[in-house]
Amino acid sequence: MARPPKKTKEDPNTTGHQWDGIEEFDNPMPRWWLWTFYVTIIWAVGYSIAYPAWPGIKSATSGLLGYSTRANVASEIARVNAANDAINVRLASADPSTIATDPELSGYAASAGSAVFKTWCAQCHGSGAAGAKGYPNLLDNEWLWGGDIEAIRYTIAHGIRNEEDPDARFSQMPAFGEILDRQEISQAVNYVMSLSGTPDDADQVAAGEAVYMDNCSACHMEDGSGDRMQGAPNLTDAIWLYGGDVDTLTETVTYSRYGVMPPWSERLTDAQIAAVASYVHQLGGGE
Structure with missing residues (x-):
């Protein structure tokens, strides 16, 4: 059996553990590392006091600074909506058949309508509007209730065979x-x-x-x-x-x-309905 190495005065203390006669030195952590660790603890405590951090039963702690990512998002949405107020009013009040003849309005309608479609319509009609089993393809020119922009807008607003809107399209x-x-x-x-x-x-x-x-x-x-x-x-x-x-x-x-489509008039604004109707109409299947 090999003899354990002799300790010298310069050697630090050991942890007291041995493995096959080998002892482990109890070397202290570098001071810079320890101070960095202490700073992170202080930072974490300060952050959890200043910002929302600790979850509760119904909500998290609000923090002394009152910071809220949701409030920031709501503020940004309100800012964008305010910036688009004028063109949204124009879009909502425009004759649907004339939107395509106005470059500014048609460009905005296509962009805004695409966003509305991908948020609310793509789940059923597909991201490319090609439809699926039980959900119509919006790219062809075969429409159950009519494919001109007026008919499309009415269908979006009131839906099909639903119980929420008395003006829903209905057949059985x-x-x-x-x-x-x-x-x-x-x-x-x-x-x-x-x-x-x-x-x-x-x-x-x-x-x-x-x-x-x-x-x-x-x-x-x-x-x-x-x-x-x-x-x-x-x-x-x-x-x-x-x-x-x-x-x-x-x-x-x-x-x-008995396919059902919900009415969107209570979830979308008139401008959003006009925009998504215009978007769908210009995809290639609108009459």
């Missing part, structure tokens, strides 16, 4: 599973598929036409082109909100669909 497709038998539903589905492509079973198309004319043509029209006054989709363009395969169409006819 019957659940034909309670009206027709399975064979009649299958026949109608195959006829509808034939209007825009290839039916799943061509032998059912002729019988399906009779079922369609008796039960569906009142809303979707005899030629299947739909009716925007009722929000009835065009069945001849192969554009489907929920899907155009035989199983999905059978489900739609059997159980119906």
